[in-house]
Amino acid sequence: MSESLRRHTDYGQVGLDEADLLRDPVEQFLAWLRDAESAEVFEPNAMVLGTVGADGAPSSRTVLLRAANPAGFEFVTTLSSRKGRELRAQSGVSLLFPWYSLRRQVIVLGDAAPVAESEADAYWADRPRGSQISAWASEQSEPVADRGVLEQRVGEYEARFSGADVPRPPQWGAVRVVPRSIEFWQGRSSRLHDRLRFERADAMSAWTLRRFQP
Ligand SMILES: Cc1cc2nc3c(=O)[nH]c(=O)nc-3n(C[C@H](O)[C@H](O)[C@H](O)COP(=O)(O)O)c2cc1C
Structure with missing residues (x-):
């Protein structure tokens, strides 16, 4: 068996107590995000992002968080992609932040929905032109014969939008996940890890905090 599959790494002594947490889990998440930035996590x-299709089959992929605030957690994507189709069929999704080098993980469960067009426009305006052209050229999640097809399409869209701002494609947008559960996991010695989870029934309710067994 490969060495890495036999390793029993000890996750250390840094604990996570209820008293360590900020009252607002989104603020607590932002504090851990700043720690990950300071630690130069890539x-x-x-x-x-975990989603479930209309047929009940799960799927997951990495996306980049663009905002976390009292309204929710936001990312940008192509809404006609597999993930876009799935979250329209079934709004329940998971978001997992894998900060392994800090022995930390955050899991958010919540409901996803596209943001308003005006908010999608603001995200679009903030994108580099090359990424904007790629969004036009790529039918995300669809098969393609070879890379040359994509590169040719990039050339076509560069010519089409030459000398002008690139408009937002109708299928490109942003998604907001309104959390109902946010779990903070801190690795501890001998696998006796800390798991503290904030939960609420809906966006109007107050958060409750409970510890879960590792
Ligand atoms: C580090 C990293 C960041 C990514 N960020 C995004 C993103 O913000 N939005 C996005 O649509 N895809 C992003 N992707 C690509 C997705 O993981 C995925 O391949 C793509 O969205 C298609 O997923 P789907 O076919 O399940 O819809 C990223 C991939 C990686 C590895």
């Missing part, structure tokens, strides 16, 4: 805002 792409600290990368998160694994």
